Amino acid sequence: MIPSDHFTRFYNEVFKFLESQGEEQLQAYFLAISKNQEKHILELIQTKGLEGMEEYWTHIKIEENCDMDIDRNEDRLELRMNVCPSLSKVMDNDAEPMGRYCDHCAGWIGPIFDKTGYHLVYDVIDRKKPQCVMRVFKDAAKAKEAERDVKLLMGWPGHKIG
Template sequence: MIGIYDFCGHYEWTFQWLQERGGHGLVRRYWHEAIHEDAQIHANELIIGKGFAGMEEYWDHTLGEEGGVWDVTAREDAFRIDMHHCPSKGFLIHNGLQQYPDYCDHCLGWIGPLMKKAGFVVNHEHNHCGQCWWEMKRVDDLSPASVPGELSGEADVRLHPDWQTADTHLDSYERATDPDDKLPPAAGSGH
């Protein structure tokens, strides 16, 4: 059995290997099928079954196991994670490992479809330096993502000085069907 840190390097290498063989569509299919539909069945069950409470249960356990540094803001109308130090991306940075151009994108690759299935909209931004934020709201909540400090106060990762100087990548998984939501057909499916 490999440890979590060895896994991160192998995981990232796998994304690049898939990219080289089938492009970004194949990588997205992997995130959807291997992570969302298989490896994260327990997250699906918790979040679909318990909503915001399931999110808190899942991420408190998972991030604690991985050794991240994060803050959670749980409200009746929103659930927010401010990741101050991602242990997975941090390991890659610390060890000079970079095969795949946007390792952090795999999180939205499986969390986005889960949130959509569970009836939530997710907004997410990462800075490629092991910091990110996630904000989940019910699909019928039409309010935009919060501005820095609005929802999580001083815990908002966007208030860190190093956040301001980094190259950030903003994503959302919206209410409507995203054109990117259409995955390419599986190899040999005849479509």
């Protein structure tokens, strides 16, 4: 097994290579990751909704030692990544992060939310800082309203922003 410090650098280089082969190659890879991740989260979302999402990301927070705040109420879930362990490790390894490294998060989770009827508003904030805010809404109008406060809105394959 590859240690996480090496895995993120490997991921970064894979993203760079795929992007050099064309945007469609990178998008296809994100969709393949999304399809694989359905095994881990799709049923939780379908059966428990926002509570299932909170359960999943609470596990990830512990497993990946994330400096992340999770806030859930009756109509939305918010994950505030204070220090992203993935981008931090890429930067700590003296690797030049792929310019769109953060796209992989929305790239894998966005299609799952589309399939389950939830609405993702993913704010990268700044591609050179390891922090972001992800909000998931039950109501499309509330998601649209939340987009107004986003600094750097992230989309995903098959999704139209705006």
